[in-house]
Amino acid sequence: MSKDVPHFQNYVMCPYNKSHILLPSRLAAHLIRCARNYPSSKLVRCAFNNTHLYSADDMKTHLENCPDRLKSIKSEQMDSFAESEPKKFVVESAENWDDEPAAPTYNPLAHCNTACVIRNPQGVAPAERREFREKERKRLMAISKKTS
Template identity: 50%
Template sequence: MMSKNKLKVAPPSTETYIACPYDSAHRLLPTRLAWHLTRCARNHPGSKMVHCPFNNTHIYSVTDIQTHIGVCPNRAHLERYIHPDKLPPAEPRAMEFNIESTEDWDAEPPVESYNPQAYCESNFVIRNPQGAPPSARREFRERERRRFQEHSKF
């Protein structure tokens, strides 16, 4: 039995597509532009198109490139690099602030640190000696039996 709810997929928006500078009939996504330009440039060897020195995906005719270089949005990166004092930074600097506190995280805590060996010896924790010879393991198990019997009397 087929479901009556059919999903419809919206067609891609034509506003997100960019026209190729070599052939205006080519419409492509901005993420595919750089790849497409290398392929399309081979198909149009006689076109007199020039790449922008600030962004390789900006391609203009020889007559229009000078006006583009003056208004290219990627030019600001070069200007900021050449004259770092004259232009404002690309991102505003974070405000510096100090928080006064009486806590000292580097100081030792006022309590004793945890000793797992002492805890295991004073509570009902089953331990297994590792790396000891059989006679030492036998003695250890006997001591543990006595310890559990003494604690269970309370």
């Protein structure tokens, strides 16, 4: 790489074509597209990082020294450490919600029958709709007379 590219140390090379130089954040998307152009390449992906591509011979040594392997091992150790010591969290309280007085359950049909709510039947035949609308007019008129 030439030094006339600004921040050239921040760029990475494509393993398929060394003339492809790009930012690390774009490497994963680039590898997907570039792999289509090189179907006969024998590169193998690293188990710890999808952007690491090496030949089958070099992959064995890479897996032993992969920097992402160390990260995954550390996170596995932290996970096992966190699972081995469960935290006991108990809050003492004099309040018991089971002792509250029993409240009746809410019945939406009973509420709609007594309140001024516009209802619309769904999935019924036209004759049943006409009958329902007539009953609704009478129900709403009775409710409006009670409130006035």
